[in-house]
Amino acid sequence: MKTSQRNGIRDTVNALDASRLSRRTVMKWFAAATGAANLPDLGPGVFAASSSVTAPPTTHGYGTDPDVSGYYKPGDFWPLTLTAAQRETAISLADVILPADHLGPAASDVRVTDFLDEWLSAPYPAQQKDRTVIMPGLQWLEEESQRRFQTPFKSLGKDQQRVICDDICWPADAAARFKKAAEFFVRFRTLAASAYYSTEAGWKALGYVGNVAMTSFDGPPPEVLTKLGIEQTVK
Amino acid sequence: MPIITGSKSDAEYDVVIVGSGAGGGQMAYTLTLAGLKCVMLEAGRAYNPDVETSMFQRPDQTPLLGVATPDKQMGFTDATIDGGWEVPGEPYTQASTKPEEHFWWWRPRMLGGRTNHWGRISLRNGPYDFKPRSRDGFGFDWPIRYADLDPYYTRVEMLIGVYGSNEGLENTPNSPPGVLLPPPKGRAAELYLQKHAKKLGIPVISIHRAVLTRPLDADTIPARLHPGNPWAQRIVADSMRRRAACFWATDCHRGCNIRANYQSTTVHLPPALETGNLEIVPNAHAREVTLGRDGKANGVLYIDKKTGQEARVKGKVVVLAASSGESVRILLNSKSAQFPRGLANHSGLVGKYIMDSVGASVSGQIPALENLPPHNEDGAGGPHLYIPWWLYREQLGGKFNFARGYHVEFGGSRGMPGGRSPLPDDLARGTYGTKYKEEARRFFGSQVGYTCRGEMIPNENSFAELDPQVKDRWGIPVLRWHWRWSDQELNMVDHATKTFAAMIGAMGGKVRSRQDRSSRDAIEPGGKVIHEVGGALMGADARNSVCNGWSQTWDVKNLFLSDAAPFPSNSDKNPTLTIMALAWRTADYIVEQARKGNL
Incomplete structure (x- = not known):
């Protein structure tokens, strides 16, 4: 995974680009030093x-164990x-x-x-x-x-x-x-x-x-299915 | 979580388990509910998803919009702590200077391990996947058959909760009626692909994932899992009742504080702890398995990372469930007069035949999906449909230049944006202003991506050994990786990327990713898919395998492996469900053998 990789993917489009980015970036991190x-x-x-x-700023990052349940600005x-x-x-x-x-x-x-x-x-x-x-x-x-x-x-x-x-x-x-x-x-x-x-x-x-809790997931609404000429096949 | 104090460390446990992920979690669950006293060593810190999970945070509520950084290598909200491709103070090395011969090793350092962030894809191996050599002449057969593991797949599915459908397709097993939870409805891009892939003869069906699409039936399942053990049934029922069904929001990689998906920390460890038979020692970096004069394992030496001091736990049985790589490291470092090349390594095969999944991706854009009416497609926090390998017969008929299959995972939904622009430069071109915003809205949800998860055939050039020089911060020799893809995998990638381009074409779309890449450039590096298996293969013969079909090492009868290290092959199906099914079966065997006094 992880890709991401890695394991299953939530949104392959994002995962693909993230994976490209991260591969490049990680290669860079592996390089010994940055600087002018x-x-x-x-x-x-x-x-x-x-x-x-x-x-570049000389401050530190948030570390490998930040509180990810927080809300930040x-x-x-x-x-x-x-x-x-x-x-x-x-x-x-x-x-x-x-x-x-x-x-x-x-x-x-x-x-x-x-x-x-x-x-x-x-x-x-x-x-x-x-x-x-x-x-x-x-x-x-x-x-x-x-x-x-x-x-x-x-x-x-x-x-x-x-x-x-x-x-x-x-x-x-x-x-x-x-x-x-x-x-x-x-x-x-x-x-x-x-x-x-x-x-x-x-x-x-x-x-x-999205990003709201719901009691059911009904899939695309009828107007979307019609526009695409598809049916909901998962019953 | 309970932590062992100095005064208790003299105790002798029935079983020492190294690792707390899918294999260690399942092992602890089964053993403790059967009444065995267990201690679990975890190299990372304790972790409580109930209060530590990022659930509804928007990207603008996280640093750097949540993007990956060297500190959080899969993004800020990803449920990985103190880990990633690199772990400070715990290096690993590469035998080759060539990047294509490097192995990428993902290691979290937290209770529950990789199960906290994994994709929850839970596919059963099929009958062919246990006898691949018999079928096509490559690699190794498992010493067990599908029928041996079938009942354990069923038990694990009932315990953890897996959604999906039974389609009766070749080598894609059905689960017994009533075991799977209802599959979620298809999303627009998934259904659109399903319709148009038909023209290419490609089936698109419901995937299986460990997410509760309705609450588990706590009134009946525990009795089926633990017949004749009302005490275990009550504990498991209580634990099941604490899990809510998915509320169709938030990405599963964040973990889940309503326990709607499986992670070891929400499904396996709570009931195991409830039995009172499990002690967990976090921050315990296992160094070696110790051997008694009787030739049996009698405990594990570890570094207490908080103090840097060496400590020891004693047990009548030792189970390594630390991941393929870590279990290999521990075995190779456990040297003694009887085992100068490492414990349980008379065969010389510890560390050999490490495998990952074959990964390669193609992205595209589908005009038909542009400007769709806004609708919520968050769904179950991961894929709903997928493509199982569909060309078994053609392949066996010699039609291809690769012997094994791949399945296809895909995206392209109207998922949560953020962290990166939803309008890539190649689609935006020179636009700005209102036109740019209109283009972003137009293209949102019309970008698709397909990625293959394929079977790698084990080879002599992909293995791990101890680095002769490099040691970790506690002076323990680290792993040195060797890696090489064979033409089998490269040819598979060639087939997959061409197929994905054809799928995008069948939908009237355009391929966006580069099409001039060779398969050597398109294939993900070894380890990158994080499906590392092998390294201590099970087999029918002690001369050419490390353990038997019970994951019991040939050389040390009270030493077991319950991660993916014993896998003799790595089918295209994601390994986690098979790790758990094997672990449950091994745990049952340990209970039975212990009862008979055979360990």
């Missing part, structure tokens, strides 16, 4: 930022480290990606930035690797905003924010000078969406209606 020498080459400019931007296990300026940039970008609309509230309304801060401040290798992508990316976004509009990203109009985002929203389509920024954007989008869709409001936006 092992960080990916981020290329020129801000993405080759000094260690003051990407320096960002900051409970290690201090949050984003500066006020970094948080403002992150909130603005997260709200561009996950705005308030007919599907639910904006990212900032469900504290997505707190989860990003917890993530980027975490003492574990996978999260520290993200830190080396996200922190320079936030700085690049501010510099790009100043360069084009002489205005902080948070103060840009929606159209101005989109002008920048459209240049960096998909690495395969991005111009050469935007490749690193595009890698940042896609990773940031994934992290923001991971947090957003972990919340009650995110579940509603997605159409997930």
Whole structure:
């Protein structure tokens, strides 16, 4: 198992991806040391930022025997480290990606930035690797905003924010000078969406209606069976 | 949990059991209810699922949205304590520098072991699975037949509660009428696959899992399990009444504080403790089995992890149920003048023929499943349907380049999101804003994944031995692993991944995972499926096996194995149910032999 592996699987889709991730990650954990020498080459400019931007936190994790029956919030296990300026940039970008609309509230309304801060401040290798992508990316976004509009990203109009985002929203389509920024954007989008869709409001936006105790499990309702042209075969 | 104090450690128990998981739990249950005094050593800490389980916590209520970290390697809410692929201070080593020859060893350090987090898939071996060599010429036959274990499968199913259906398919045994609990209804993606897999001749049926879809019948089952023993019946009935039926929420990997699924800590150990015949010593890292001058095992030396001191328990019988790897480590470290190569190892076969399940996966996306009306598909906290191996006849007819089968486990439900984006980058592409949120909703529940669980044929290149140099933090030599898949497994993976792509195609979907991988890249590393079996094989002849059909070692008659170490083969069926059935049968044998004075 475990896969996961491992044993039976609750949701193979998740398990498959988790297993890929964990294999890679565990290989990395097995490697003797992490540190600046092992960080990916981020290329020129801000993405080759000094260690003051990407320096990993020196705190400890939650250990191998945390109380898993508890309810936690960002900051409970290690201090949050984003500066006020970094948080403002992150909130603005997260709200561009996950705005308030007919599907639910904006990212900032469900504290997505707190989860990003917890993530980027975490003492574990996978999260520290993200830190080396996200922190320079936030700085690049501010510099790009100043360069084009002489205005902080948070103060840009929606159209101005989109002008920048459209240049960096998909690495395969991005111009050469935007490749690193595009890698940042896609990773940031994934992290923001991971947090957003972990919340009650995110579940509603997605159409997930579980995690409630029920007295029976009746399977898909008739309209789902009809739409798919299937029958409930388990009687 | 009761803990032995220094003054009691001089006591001699009837049986010393090393390990508290499926095998140790079943052993303790059966022996204590038969009146034997047992002591159980557990390498990890005591654990109480009633108060330590994460049940309804959302990912945003856990650190890092609950994702896996080096501290919690299957995620924050997973019911594994102090364990994982690595256990601090308790290393293991690899004989080869090549990653494909490495063995991944999952070890929890907690009461109940892996049973706390396992997937609860509980499939019986079929008749072919006990005589594989007779059928196709590969590997080893078991010295027992399906008929020997059939009644014990039934007892275990009645005790732990297993849902499923009887389909009468080849080598996929039915349970007696009334034993299985009702199977849960199929989910949308499961039923959609069932319909379209028919075109490919692939059967999709209810899986068997150890989850209560209704309360166990505490008024009648105990009398069937323990006829003529009203004391045992009362204890078991009380324990059964403390278990609630599944409330159709939360993932079984978290464990279950309403005891709706099986874990040793909620099903086996509570009644065993209630008898007053069981003492549990947590934090006891077994070092070796000790041998008396009469050539019989007389106890176990262990390290008390709290103090680092060596301690000893004495018993008339010793049962190792520590997992294949750990039981091998203990046997090989138990050296004496009579057994210079390790205890019960006159054959030289202790540690040989370790097996795992063959794993490989393919993911896809099914347009028909997009934008379905929201509905709750949490279900029983794991799969409801699966594909049993369906090509026995074609295989026996020489149609394939691999000799054994695989079953298929799958996902693709509208399960709880969180921890990772529900919209993967390859589906999202350059979207953001409301469009991104619409795409996430559109694709939710339309992503499917299929994974094979196949039978590995035991081979000479996959085994464990003591590392000549490396020791754990207490100075005990650790295991060094050797691993190699054969063409049998690689060819199976090739068949499985092509079949999964065909299934996705039959549903009008697209394969999402890479299709240009060789089977060597697609196969999970050895150990990764956590179905480690073998290492002390049972057989009909002392010259070429470690124990007999009762899991009793040939060389030391009061030494038994009740984990998966005696498995001569590792059928595609997940090993846990067979571990329990064998353990119950071995326990009955121990009771009978003890009564006759033969041990």
